[in-house]
Amino acid sequence: MIEISHVDKWYSPTFQVLTDCTTSVTKGEVVVVCGPSGSGKSTLIKCVNALEPFQKGDISVDGTKVNDPKTNLPKLRSRVGMVFQHFELFPHLKIIDNLCLAQQKVLGRSSDKAVAKGMALLDRVGLKEQAQKFPAQLSGGQQQRVAIARALAMDPIVMLFDEPTSALDPEMVSEVLDVMVDLAHEGMTMMVVTHEMGFARKVANRVIFMDRGEIVEDAPKEDFFGKPRSDRAQKFLSKILSH
Amino acid sequence: MDAQYFSEGRVRAGGHVNYHWNWGIFFEPNPMGTGTYLDMLLSGLVLTLKTGVLAWIIALIFGSLVGVMRTLPSKAAGWFGFCWVEFFRNMPLLVQLFLWFFVLPELLPKSAGLWLKQLPNAPFWTAAIGIGFFMSARVAVQLQAGIGSLPRGQKMAATALGLTTVQSYRYVLLPMAFRIILPPLTSEFLNTIKNTAVAITIGLLELTGQARSMQEFSFQVFEAFTAATLLYLLVNAVVVTAMRFLERYVAIPGYITGK
Numbered sequence A: 001m002i003e004i005s006h007v008d009k010w011y012s013p014t015f016q017v018l019t020d021c022t023t024s025v026t027k028g029e030v031v032v033v034c035g036p037s038g039s040g041k042s043t044l045i046k047c048v049n050a051l052e053p054f055q056k057g058d059i060s061v062d063g064t065k066v067n068d069p070k071t072n073l074p075k076l077r078s079r080v081g082m083v084f085q086h087f088e089l090f091p092h093l094k095i096i097d098n099l100c101l102a103q104q105k106v107l108g109r110s111s112d113k114a115v116a117k118g119m120a121l122l123d124r125v126g127l128k129e130q131a132q133k134f135p136a137q138l139s140g141g142q143q144q145r146v147a148i149a150r151a152l153a154m155d156p157i158v159m160l161f162d163e164p165t166s167a168l169d170p171e172m173v174s175e176v177l178d179v180m181v182d183l184a185h186e187g188m189t190m191m192v193v194t195h196e197m198g199f200a201r202k203v204a205n206r207v208i209f210m211d212r213g214e215i216v217e218d219a220p221k222e223d224f225f226g227k228p229r230s231d232r233a234q235k236f237l238s239k240i241l242s243h
Numbered sequence B: 001m002d003a004q005y006f007s008e009g010r011v012r013a014g015g016h017v018n019y020h021w022n023w024g025i026f027f028e029p030n031p032m033g034t035g036t037y038l039d040m041l042l043s044g045l046v047l048t049l050k051t052g053v054l055a056w057i058i059a060l061i062f063g064s065l066v067g068v069m070r071t072l073p074s075k076a077a078g079w080f081g082f083c084w085v086e087f088f089r090n091m092p093l094l095v096q097l098f099l100w101f102f103v104l105p106e107l108l109p110k111s112a113g114l115w116l117k118q119l120p121n122a123p124f125w126t127a128a129i130g131i132g133f134f135m136s137a138r139v140a141v142q143l144q145a146g147i148g149s150l151p152r153g154q155k156m157a158a159t160a161l162g163l164t165t166v167q168s169y170r171y172v173l174l175p176m177a178f179r180i181i182l183p184p185l186t187s188e189f190l191n192t193i194k195n196t197a198v199a200i201t202i203g204l205l206e207l208t209g210q211a212r213s214m215q216e217f218s219f220q221v222f223e224a225f226t227a228a229t230l231l232y233l234l235v236n237a238v239v240v241t242a243m244r245f246l247e248r249y250v251a252i253p254g255y256i257t258g259k
Helices: A041-048 A073-080 A095-105 A111-124 A142-153 A170-186 A195-201 A221-226 A231-240 B004-013 B023-027 B037-069 B075-089 B093-107 B111-118 B122-148 B150-161 B165-180 B180-201 B205-217 B223-249
Strands: A002-012 A016-026 A029-033 A056-061 A080-083 A158-162 A190-193 A207-210 A216-221
Touching: A002 A029, A002 A041, A002 B023, A002 B122, A016 A056, A029 A041, A029 A170, A029 B205, A041 A056, A041 A207, A041 B075, A056 B180, A073 A080, A073 B023, A080 A142, A080 B037, A080 B122, A080 B150, A095 A111, A095 A142, A095 B165, A111 A142, A142 A195, A158 B122, A170 A195, A190 B037, A195 A221, A207 A221, A207 A231, A207 B223, A216 A221, A216 A231, B023 B037, B023 B223, B037 B122, B037 B165, B037 B180, B075 B122, B122 B180, B122 B205, B150 B165, B165 B180, B180 B205, B180 B223, B205 B223
Parallel strands: A029 A190, A029 A207, A080 A158, A158 A190
Antiparallel strands: A002 A016, A002 A056, A207 A216
């Protein structure tokens, strides 16, 4: 589903953020990307739908090369759902309109169809009653659930999560993770940048550990948590799992 | 000649004790035979409003386009926006109106220049377009700041959903940016109206111009300019009130200025 091969990205010759990153995500797989801050994990996931350009290597999604100038990027992106750290709901639109905007403007769905789809998804994330409210009237956890519903409204073939719980108060983390766990169990292909190791243990198939722009470890979940090969991954795990 | 009239007014008011106040002057017929002096001032007011509103529309359209261009990743668009803003905001408005009105026709090929000079209502169009372009530079800078104040993730979220750049601006970035800059835009609208007074220098008989002619004909300088002052205040009070309503109308529940 996602093929990342030998990707390099730099802002200047001396400031390289990604170095020779190669990995893949197959259909129905849940891959968790973790690593210390500044390790390039958010940058890597943003390269997948070309929100960030990269200088070398190739990335393809469902057979379409994202770094090909001939690729219709808006069309490709509309099939790749993305959830951001800071939710990024559109503050001037009601919750339901947040879910309908791209359905109508990008997919060309009728207003009725878009609203029906939007309401069904709001129901699924437990926020049907909030449809007529504005984003600023919702809690962080609710906003992030809306953001997930907004991405799902486009019927994506894969979902990207960029630290979806990092900006949340602790008591709201689980309501968002619950939605993500459900999604994983339904077979959604997911690439998730997160520090939530509990989530990784529960639903991930593979864990990618990044450090200083490199993929240091790319292993099945059991191997990663059981016997990480690299020193850096061991240190990282001992730090975040110590309490 | 103009300076002479002004100084004469001053002498009458300050030097001589016997300035003849005459508030009834507004209802006396003006020498042009177009009704009373009040009619004269009101016709000036109408022209001020026409010029101001047209200039504001031009300022909003061009200011929005240029403001957006300055936020695009394209270097060419950024450069064009930069040049536009620096050209129109770094020259006094008076000089700009002189440029468009007196200098431009001379720079054009003879026939085009002549055609321009003979356009009916040339002072009106020159003033509206000149003031509009001048103000567009200010609108552009404010819109750029408004767009720049939005989180970077907003554009990313719109892009990630598959919206094109045009759609991202139309449906996501501009609705928020304009809400944020609404209060300073109100000031710019007021400035636009007040700046129409500069057009007196290219012969536009707007409100200030008519107050001047009234003074010249009747020598009632204080009455004329008191009336003009009140009319300016009234117009701007209406604009301020209308913009307050607009601000309240577009306020977002739960968001900064919203309830």
